Amino acid sequence: MNENQSLTLRGDTFRIYLDRKTIQERVAELGRMISTDYDGRKPILIGVLNGAFMFLADLMRSIDIECEVDFLKLSSYGVEKISSGVVHELKKIDAPIEGRHVIVVEDIVDTGLSMQFIMDIMKKYRPASLSAATLLHKTAATRVEVPLQYVGFKIKNLFVIGYGLDYGQLGRNLPDIYIIEEEE
Ligand code: PRP
Numbered sequence: 001m002n003e004n005q006s007l008t009l010r011g012d013t014f015r016i017y018l019d020r021k022t023i024q025e026r027v028a029e030l031g032r033m034i035s036t037d038y039d040g041r042k043p044i045l046i047g048v049l050n051g052a053f054m055f056l057a058d059l060m061r062s063i064d065i066e067c068e069v070d071f072l073k074l075s076s077y078g079v080e081k082i083s084s085g086v087v088h089e090l091k092k093i094d095a096p097i098e099g100r101h102v103i104v105v106e107d108i109v110d111t112g113l114s115m116q117f118i119m120d121i122m123k124k125y126r127p128a129s130l131s132a133a134t135l136l137h138k139t140a141a142t143r144v145e146v147p148l149q150y151v152g153f154k155i156k157n158l159f160v161i162g163y164g165l166d167y168g169q170l171g172r173n174l175p176d177i178y179i180i181e182e183e184e
Helices: 020-037 053-063 113-124
Strands: 006-011 012-018 044-049 066-075 088-091 101-109 129-138 149-157 178-180
Touching: 020 053, 020 129, 020 149, 044 053, 044 113, 053 101, 066 113, 101 113, 113 129
Parallel strands: 044 066, 044 101, 101 129, 129 149
Antiparallel strands: 006 012, 012 178, 066 088
């Protein structure tokens, strides 16, 4: 990190796109919305590993009603910067969610294929209700329209890292979200 707030990862230079304060304020807003919308319904948040872990942790801390958490894991893109659209389920949820109010929590919706795949899986468990929260939505890249009830930021079609999002598994620990310097 230098005074221009750029950093180098795997030979590419990145600069801040969404800073931590902006992220935290928006996540807190989403938490307040969920607290209001789900009051008395004890929702279960289903985090999609790995990328959603940081957003999920902050989102859950912003929710002030009773709620639970579980995780599933998909595999798709590896070190690629562009979505391949090939999705596999690597870890299933453990919690019984039949009759529960389920909120799927993603870090990013890009093509939308992952979220569609997850929603199809969740519906088979027959939850009482099902909604989706994503920190980021790359609207121009979306190939399948999946209803997204809670969206942190609609972003351009840029490769983003930080705050859970990785570049070849690195960068997830960054508190801010970055894009490659020459992009935009
Ligand atoms: C990312 C992200 C979503 C998916 C979105 O996961 O966490 O699950 O891509 O892309 P889509 O809308 O085009 O399907 P990734 O495969 O990078 O794994 P990770 O969460 O472990 O980083």
